[in-house]
Every structure is written in structure tokens, then in C-alpha cells.
Amino acid sequence: MSTYPHGLTADASFEITRPNVPTLDAILGHAFKALDHGFVRVIDYMGDDAAVVQMARVSYGEGTETPSDDERLIRYLMRHWHTSPFEGCEIKLHVKLPIFVARQWIRHRTANVNEYSGRYSVMSDKFYVPSGSVLAPQSKSNKQGREGGYSESDKDVLTRCLTDTMKEGHEAYRAMIEVDGYDLARELARTVLPLSTYTEFYWKIDLHNLLHFLRLRADSHAQYEIRAYADIIQALVEMWTPATYRAWVDYRRDAVTFSRMEMEALRKWIAATYPTDPEYGGSGPVDLLEGVSDRERKEFIARFAG
Ligand SMILES: Cc1cc2nc3c(=O)[nH]c(=O)nc-3n(C[C@H](O)[C@H](O)[C@H](O)COP(=O)(O)OP(=O)(O)OC[C@H]3O[C@@H](n4cnc5c(N)ncnc54)[C@H](O)[C@@H]3O)c2cc1C
Secondary structure, three states: OOEEEEEEEEOOOOOOOOOOHHHHHOOOOOOOOEEEEEEEEEEEEEOOOOHHHHHHHHHOOOOOOOOOHHHHHHHHHHHHOOOHHHHHOOOEEEEEEEEHHHHHOOOOOOOOEEEEOOOOOOOOOEOOOOOOOHHOEEEEOOOEEEEEOHHHHHHHHHHHHHHHHHHHHHHHEEEEEEEEOOOOHHHHHHHOOOOOEEEEEEEEHHHHHHHHHHHHHHHOOOOHHHHHHHHHEEEEEEHHHHHHHHHHHHHHHHOOOHHHHHHHHHHHHHHHHHOOOOOHHOOOHHHHHHOOOOHHHHHHHHHHOO
């Protein structure tokens, strides 16, 4: 037994070392560029793939039959929505992003945030101007999107219009806080700034909720500008927890769900397309499945058995 301050005693025979991920350690603080003036940088992290496994194993207790292979366990957890072990890992990012992207980002309530204060400090003079390649008209089929493109001359006109209007807002802001005799409070002057103005925050989130964020924001339905950040964060997650990332890609990002009606249609279609095999209840192109375990094969069959 060892003794510690406040009269604490502890059995120190069980020692562990703090997990560290050399790939992520090597890029701590590096600013990965996003859009025209934004970035994402990793400030700190806690845990790794092994920490997910360590957290999961407490569920089963010593001596209980468990999957021996760590990656297999991670894939099992992901496939069966056993999500709490992923909450054992955390990451803290420093993000610089336009205000309109921050508004979408901040809707993810399961993170801890501290943002640059426009009351206390002078707002950045940097604002986002979409590049010509992402300028597009309002989509006709998706009210929340853009589609198509513009001629080079239209792009020039629109870029000038966006830039001039944003510049005007910033010039008015600077004038109101700097010109003698006005000295307007920063908390009021900022109201003329465009939504394209860059802000910054520290954002700390656990791995489970980060993957949920990525599922929504790295998706093709998300706005391009937030996707630009989500794509960087996906790469960071792959460096940090590669086995969890692979499981997430397979069972979340690139997976789809089917409604009851769609499942019924699929069952009928599969039964009609493939010869009846009594072992599989007449429902299975299981032999087409590649790279999955026997257990997953059985789960797939069960889903189509009806
Ligand atoms: C493509 C797209 C379009 C969108 N369009 C709009 C829009 O037009 N208007 C708009 O307002 N929003 C819009 N959103 C935002 C969206 O509705 C969600 O608010 C946002 O994606 C955050 O998701 P979340 O609540 O699941 O995440 P988080 O806040 O991180 O929460 C994660 C999960 O925790 C649980 N949770 C967290 N807080 C609570 C709580 N207080 N009560 C109960 N459960 C909780 C929920 O299960 C939730 O799914 C859009 C999002 C996307 C991706």
C-alpha cells in the first residue's frame, strides 16, 4: 500500500500507462487549412482504439467469453450500437470558421465549446469568399442546396458582388469602433458584420458524438462549407483511432438503413432473383458477401429471413 496526500491509500500493484497515439502527437497544433482562411488543429486528446476496448471489456467482466481480437470487438460494438465505450475517448480541436458554418456546427450540443468573444475583442477582418468552383445557383430539387454552375463572366460578377458587400460591412465596423468621437462598443458594432466573418472556437467532444457529427456533416446532404471541415476531421479520426474509423465507415458512414416497406420489397426481390436455399430460408445472396465474419453472415441472413 502507498500513502498519498489527504491520508489516501492505494493498492498500486495494477499500473497502467496513459495511451498515446504517435501519429496524432506528430501533428498536434498543426493547422489543417479549410476554405480560404479557416483551419482545424488538434489541441489535445484522450484515449485511443485500445481505450475503447478497455472501456468495453468492463461490461463483460473477467472470465466471460469475449471476442479476443480488439478490432473485432470494436466492429461488434459499432455494428450493435453499443456506443458508450466510444464515449471514453475525447478530442479537443481549435477551429477557425465563418460564422454561418459555426451556426450549423454549434447545433451539435454534445460538445464543450469556448468561442472568441466579439464583445471583448475586435472581430477578425477575414471573411469567406466562395471560390468560383463552388458558386452555383439555388437547387430546383433540393430547397437546402445548390446545383449547376455559372459562366466565367457570371462568376466574376458574383465574386465581386460578394466581396464588395462583405468589405463594406467590415469597413463600417472598423469605422464605428475606431473613429474618434464614436468609439462604439464592439458588442454593438459587430452587428453590421456579414455571416462570412471568421470566428474561432475550442471544441471538445467525445468520439461517439464526434462520429455522429461526422455522419451528418461529412454527408453529401450537408453544406459544402461545413463538409470541408468534416473531411479534415475524418482524416484526423483515422489517424487517432484507425480501427474505430474503419468500423464507422463500414457500419455508419457508408451504410444505409431500409424502411419496413423497402425491406419487404427487397425480400421479395431477393427470393425471386436467387434460387431457394432452405438453409437460408430462400432469402439469401449470402455468398455475395465479402470480407465479413461468420457471425455477420448469420446476422445478414436473419435480417432477410423476415
Ligand atoms: C443536412 C442538415 C440539414 C439541417 N437543417 C436544419 C434546419 O433547416 N433547421 C434547423 O434548425 N436545424 C437543421 N439541422 C440541424 C439538425 O436538426 C440538428 O440540430 C443537428 O444536426 C445536430 O444534431 P443532433 O441534435 O443529433 O446532435 P447533438 O446535439 O450533438 O446531439 C446528439 C444526440 O444527443 C441527443 N440529445 C442531445 N441533446 C438533447 C436534448 N436536449 N434532448 C434530447 N436529446 C438530446 C439526441 O439523441 C441527439 O441526436 C440540419 C442538419 C443537417 C445535417
